[in-house]
Amino acid sequence: MKVLILGGGITGVTIAKKMGEGTILEKEKAGGFLRSYKLNGFTFDTGGHLFHFKKKENRILFERLMGENSLKLRRKSFVYIMGKMVPYPFQANFYPLSQRVKMECLRDFLNVAHGEKKRAKNFREWLLGTFGEAMCRYFFFPYNRKFWGIDLEKITSEWAKWAIPKPSVEEVIRGARGNTVEGLGYNPSFYYPENGGAYSFFKKYSEGVEIIEGVEINIIETDEKKVNTNKGRFQYDVLFSTIPLVEFTKLIREKDDVIKLASALLIANSVTVFNIGFEGKIPECHWIYFPEEKFPFFRLGFYSNFSEKMAPEGFHSLYLEFSGSERKEAELTEALDMLNSEGIIKGKMVLYQKIFIPHAYPIPTREAELIKDGLSSFFKKRQVYIAGRSGSWEYLSTEASMESGTRAVESFKA
Numbered sequence: 052m053k054v055l056i057l058g059g060g061i062t063g064v065t066i067a068k069k070m071g072e073g074t075i076l077e078k079e080k081a082g083g084f085l086r087s088y089k090l091n092g093f094t095f096d097t098g099g100h101l102f103h104f105k106k107k108e109n110r111i112l113f114e115r116l117m118g119e120n121s122l123k124l125r126r127k128s129f130v131y132i133m134g135k136m137v138p139y140p141f142q143a144n145f146y147p148l149s150q151r152v153k154m155e156c157l158r159d160f161l162n163v164a165h166g167e168k169k170r171a172k173n174f175r176e177w178l179l180g181t182f183g184e185a186m187c188r189y190f191f192f193p194y195n196r197k198f199w200g201i202d203l204e205k206i207t208s209e210w211a212k213w214a215i216p217k218p219s220v221e222e223v224i225r226g227a228r229g230n231t232v233e234g235l236g237y238n239p240s241f242y243y244p245e246n247g248g249a250y251s252f253f254k255k256y257s258e259g260v261e262i263i264e265g266v267e268i269n270i271i272e273t274d275e276k277k278v279n280t281n282k283g284r285f286q287y288d289v290l291f292s293t294i295p296l297v298e299f300t301k302l303i304r305e306k307d308d309v310i311k312l313a314s315a316l317l318i319a320n321s322v323t324v325f326n327i328g329f330e331g332k333i334p335e336c337h338w339i340y341f342p343e344e345k346f347p348f349f350r351l352g353f354y355s356n357f358s359e360k361m362a363p364e365g366f367h368s369l370y371l372e373f374s375g376s377e378r379k380e381a382e383l384t385e386a387l388d389m390l391n392s393e394g395i396i397k398g399k400m401v402l403y404q405k406i407f408i409p410h411a412y413p414i415p416t417r418e419a420e421l422i423k424d425g426l427s428s429f430f431k432k433r434q435v436y437i438a439g440r441s442g443s444w445e446y447l448s449t450e451a452s453m454e455s456g457t458r459a460v461e462s463f464k465a
């Protein structure tokens with residue numbers, strides 16, 4: 052049986068491993084979002100990539116593959132707001148803010164916590180009904196508008212339940228009194244390779260899997276079960292796709308209505324990651340969120356605080372992320388000036404690398420759900436399976452992408 056897999060990221064590799072066979076066609080270099088880059092002694096990832104696992108077997112797998120090259124870290128991250136560093140998550144730790152803001156946040160949170168529960172129709176309603184008006188006004192609305200780049204009414208809320216920590220009433224009160232609440236959310240502690248960045252896990256994980264790199268797909272003939280590429284024509288019995296769903300549907304020759312609609316209705320935010328070699332002083336934390344509009348970026352992170360091996364001695368390795376259109380060097384320089392004048396970092400950039408990710412976070416909308424339902428019956432009839440974050444157009448972590456690859460194989464075998 053000929054098994055063909057599109058996309059050589061962690062999901063494509065998981066599928067090949069679970070199938071026990073298969074050829075992967077990869078457009079660039081294997082690794083997908085887990086690619087890391089070495090530049091003049093600095094190591095960078097594709098934005099901060101930490102490994103957190105819900106399933107014990109995945110954690111054990113990571114530990115076994117990484118051996119000595121594994122660090123276990125306790126998350127130390129902040130939200131920079133009103134000139135203060137609020138420990139993450141904001142909703143449980145807003146004590147550094149003024150008395151007035153704290154009281155407003157607490158009052159509105161208690162109102163919704165004790166009020167009548169209504170079913171949220173969208174992400175905006177979910178935020179308001181979960182955290183109350185003041186926390187939304189100060190933090191959740193500006194941050195999420197900047198991050199997603201669309202009206203929050205257009206976004207669904209189911210995903211938010213795993214992604215956004217919801218503290219209990221006791222935790223919010225404890226946090227408001229000044230006792231930092233730790234351990235909330237999906238990544239209170241995480242693993243990170245000591246050497247080589249996130250790619251070093253991918254490298255070990257993908258050993259023995261056949262990946263053809265540098266493949267340009269011209270057209271996919273789902274009726275004939277053929278994929279035409281710059282490296283020849285590949286015939287298959289079963290096709291798994293982990294490439295962005297929006298691109299995959301454009302490559303399919305058969306133009307069913309749902310296929311035509313997919314490219315218009317599947318939307319994602321784009322992210323520009325600037326990886327920065329830095330000389331000077333950086334804060335002792337892993338990353339900082341920036342909700343306020345005056346900061347055009349949404350997150351600043353410190354690879355060399357994950358592992359000091361990520362930068363040459365005496366230097367640091369940073370990442371700064373912008374959502375929306377592709378950014379230019381001038382915007383990076385301006386952003387670093389702002390961060391220096393706020394006193395968050397002190398020093399200068401010695402080099403940088405830019406990575407533009409057109410489909411960084413697939414946006415969960417009702418239209419996307421409808422399209423995916425329509426596509427699933429189209430695919431089922433044609434022995435096509437989709438999986439992974441970009442492939443199935445879902446906001447998934449690395450582990451969740453691996454699990455999605457496993458599920459695709461299970462549904463093929465069922």
Ligand SMILES: Cc1cc2nc3c(=O)[nH]c(=O)nc-3n(C[C@H](O)[C@H](O)[C@H](O)COP(=O)(O)OP(=O)(O)OC[C@H]3O[C@@H](n4cnc5c(N)ncnc54)[C@H](O)[C@@H]3O)c2cc1C
Nearest residue numbers: 058060061062078083084098100101294439440447448449
């Ligand atoms: C900025 C950012 C930060 C993240 N941080 C974390 C984190 O800290 N922790 C965490 O658990 N998860 C994180 N994630 C999510 C994690 O990276 C993904 O869930 C996971 O890597 C997805 O793997 P994948 O194989 O499904 O997709 P991808 O990694 O996107 O792989 C798809 C592959 O398909 C290839 N491809 C694309 N088009 C074509 C084509 N036409 N033909 C052939 N190949 C093609 C791509 O080059 C790529 O290699 C982050 C994601 C982003 C974007």
